Amino acid sequence: MKSRIPLDSSIFFPFRNLSLRCQGYLVNWDVQRKVWDHLFGKEMFKVDFADTSIIITEPYFNFTSIQESMNEILFEEYQFQSVLRTNAGSLSAHHYFHTNPKELCCLVVDTGFSFTHIVPYCRSRKMKEGIRRINVGGKLLTNHLKEIISYRQLHVMDETHVINQVKEDVCYVSQQFYKDMEIAQQKGEENTVMRDYVLPDFSSIKKGFCKPREEMVFSGKYKTGEQILRLVNERFAVPEMLFHPSDIGIQEMGIPEAIVHSIQAMPEEMQPHFYQNIVLTGGNTLFPGFRERLEAELRSLAPAHLPVSILMPENPITYPWEGGKLLAQNPDYEEMVVTRDDFEENGHCVCEEKFDV
Known part of the structure; x- marks a missing residue:
C-alpha cells in the first residue's frame, strides 16, 4: 500500500x-x-x-x-x-484557503531565515507579478546583533547560535521607535528598555536567559561569576531592519511598503481582498509587537476606505x-x-x- x-x-x-x-x-x-x-x-x-x-x-x-x-x-x-x-x-495559502473556504484571495508574508517574501495568491494560485522579495531575514538580524555586541561589549562573532538565542529571547519590534530610543538613553532604573542577559557557560548554565528586572544591578557589577550582556537599544533597533532595511544601508523597501507595492500590482478589483487576508508566517513574525506594528503601518499606507486584516497563526513556523x-x-x-x-x-x-x- x-x-x-x-x-x-x-x-x-x-x-x-x-x-x-x-x-x-x-x-x-x-x-x-x-x-x-x-x-x-x-x-x-x-x-x-x-x-x-x-x-x-x-x-x-x-x-x-x-x-x-x-x-x-x-x-x-x-x-x-x-x-x-x-x-x-503555497502550502501556507493552501492551509488558509482550507480553513477559510469562502475567501478567494490571500497575501502570504513569509519572513524567515534568509529573506522575506510577499506573495499574493488567488484560489491557491500564486500571482507571480505580485511577488516581492526583501533580502532581510533572521540570519541578517543575528549577524547584525553579533556586530553590535562585538563592537560595544564582547567579541561574539563566532557565537552565532548563542546570539541567535539572545535575539529571540530579548528583541522586540518597537511601536514608537524614537520614543523607545529616548528611553534607551536614560540612566539607571529610568531606562525601562535595558535588560541584562546571562550567557551560557555550557557547564552550570546550559542555556542563556534574561535576568528578571527586579534582579538587575544598575550600578556596579554583579557579584556572581555570570557573564552578562547588557542590551539596550539593540533590543528594538535590530528587528527594525525588517521595517527599514535602509538603516544599515540596504536600499530596499521594508515589509509594509513591499506589501502595498505587491497589492498595487494586482487588478484593482482584487486589491481589497488582499488587504483583508494577510497571513504572517516565518520565525521573524514571533518578535513581540511585530503584528501590531505591521498593521499600524499598513493602515497608514493603504487606501483609507479599505479595511486591513492580518492573521497571525498560532504557530507561524x-x-x-x-x-x-x-x-x-x-x-x-x-x-x-x-x-x-x-x-x-x-x-x-x-x-x-x-x-x-
Missing part, C-alpha cells in the same frame, strides 16, 4: 538547512545528502520510500540547476515513488507544514505529483510542467 504522506507520519522537509545555503539557495549537495541520509534513514521513518510520496519546499524562482539536481537525488538515489516540489508560501499535511490528504493530490515512472520516461521536463515554482 503506497504511503501518501498522511497525518503525523508524513515526510515533509522544509528546504531550509541553515549551513547549506547561500542567500537561501542550496549550494552544498554533499552536506545536504548527509542531512537527508539522516532524515530519511530507516531508523527515523519505518516506511519503504519506493512506495512513499514526498512534499519538499524550495525558494521562489529557484535555479533550474538546483531543481534538476533535487529531482535526480529524490527519484534516483532515494527512489521515492512520487514527488511534489512547491513553495512554503509550522503553518506551511500543516498546509502540507492538508495537501497530502487532498483528493487531487495524485494529479499534482510527478511519479518516478513519469520522471524516468520524460525526465526533468515533466517536473517543469507540473511544478509551478
Whole structure:
C-alpha cells in the first residue's frame, strides 16, 4: 500500500538547512545528502520510500540547476515513488484557503531565515507579478546583533547560535521607535528598555536567559561569576531592519511598503481582498509587537476606505507544514505529483510542467 504522506507520519522537509545555503539557495549537495541520509534513514521513518510520496519546499524562482539536481537525488538515489516540489508560501495559502473556504484571495508574508517574501495568491494560485522579495531575514538580524555586541561589549562573532538565542529571547519590534530610543538613553532604573542577559557557560548554565528586572544591578557589577550582556537599544533597533532595511544601508523597501507595492500590482478589483487576508508566517513574525506594528503601518499606507486584516497563526513556523499535511490528504493530490515512472520516461521536463515554482 503506497504511503501518501498522511497525518503525523508524513515526510515533509522544509528546504531550509541553515549551513547549506547561500542567500537561501542550496549550494552544498554533499552536506545536504548527509542531512537527508539522516532524515530519511530507516531508523527515523519505518516506511519503504519506493512506495512513499514526498512534499519538499524550495525558494521562489529557484535555479533550474538546483531543481534538476533535487529531482535526480529524490527519484534516483532515494527512489521515492512520487514527488511534489512547491513553495512554503503555497502550502501556507493552501492551509488558509482550507480553513477559510469562502475567501478567494490571500497575501502570504513569509519572513524567515534568509529573506522575506510577499506573495499574493488567488484560489491557491500564486500571482507571480505580485511577488516581492526583501533580502532581510533572521540570519541578517543575528549577524547584525553579533556586530553590535562585538563592537560595544564582547567579541561574539563566532557565537552565532548563542546570539541567535539572545535575539529571540530579548528583541522586540518597537511601536514608537524614537520614543523607545529616548528611553534607551536614560540612566539607571529610568531606562525601562535595558535588560541584562546571562550567557551560557555550557557547564552550570546550559542555556542563556534574561535576568528578571527586579534582579538587575544598575550600578556596579554583579557579584556572581555570570557573564552578562547588557542590551539596550539593540533590543528594538535590530528587528527594525525588517521595517527599514535602509538603516544599515540596504536600499530596499521594508515589509509594509513591499506589501502595498505587491497589492498595487494586482487588478484593482482584487486589491481589497488582499488587504483583508494577510497571513504572517516565518520565525521573524514571533518578535513581540511585530503584528501590531505591521498593521499600524499598513493602515497608514493603504487606501483609507479599505479595511486591513492580518492573521497571525498560532504557530507561524509550522503553518506551511500543516498546509502540507492538508495537501497530502487532498483528493487531487495524485494529479499534482510527478511519479518516478513519469520522471524516468520524460525526465526533468515533466517536473517543469507540473511544478509551478
